[in-house]
Amino acid sequence: MRLLAVEDNPSLLEEIVKLLSDEYTVDSAANGEDALYMAEQNIYDALILDVMLPEMDGFEVTRRLRSEKITTPVVFLTARDAVDDRVKGLNLGGDDYIVKPFQNQELKARISAILRRSSPMTLDQTLCYKGIVIDEKHKQIKIDGEVIPFTVKQYELLEYLIHNAEQILTREQIFDRIWGFDSDTTVGIVEVYVHQLRKKLKKYGYDKDIQTVRGIGYMLSNQ
Structure with a gap:
């Protein structure tokens, strides 16, 4: 957080x-x-x-x-x-x-x-979206009961999307949240990490839940 x-x-x-x-x-x-x-x-x-x-x-x-x-x-x-x-x-x-x-x-x-x-967290400090469970205390992600390895930035991106499910997040918001105002990289890194995240989630059928809002950013939605 x-x-x-x-x-x-x-x-x-x-x-x-x-x-x-x-x-x-x-x-x-x-x-x-x-x-x-x-x-x-x-x-x-x-x-x-x-x-x-x-x-x-x-x-x-x-x-x-x-x-x-x-x-x-x-x-x-x-x-x-x-x-x-x-x-x-x-x-x-x-x-x-x-x-x-x-x-x-x-x-x-x-x-x-x-x-x-x-926060949408449960009392045991987990954050849930469909079959995805984020254990914020131990920084661990389970998908359909299986522990999945994520890099730090991938974890933070998925956590941020789930915290704001059904809300549009601009690329700039995501960049500032995950990389910070003083980062040496550029906002284009967001697209790279969204692609990585979709690739990891594809096996479980959640890749399409990360929706692109053309010209603005992304939204996590099951609709």
Whole structure:
């Protein structure tokens, strides 16, 4: 899973990224404008968003995301603990609110709880699509009961498609999610990996479920 941490205090941002990187892929930003741009790509499973940010505060970032129908869960981080601030953040579409200073284990637990609520994963941390079962805890894929070897990027691509089944994903979204904004490769790599994935799934009859949306990207669908 991929998270975006946004905090203008460099040392705290570094601490948050280090804390969460053992379980998630974590990108970071230090101001509201960068956060909005990155979050608009809609490639994140959750945002950890400071309220008091330069250029655009966390409340405004969230307001704009929700106005664009982007429903990525948001956890606000702030030193402001007034009830009115908490109510405002939640009314704007925030999902949780943690007051600084916070305990590391509390932050991890809150994020884990939000991801469970927003994810199609089952309680045993598996993600299912027809006969495909992804064990996210052990990074293992079974198809019709058989364990199938996948490379890291193939695994991440199939996981992302299943998380967003029946939704169109642009090539740019897939590229940013799997390879990242600062990758040395180009968006053309997406087509290469989709081809590889279809080839692996063909034996089990799932290759045609990865549908090409001409001029846009791909969608995992059984229709």
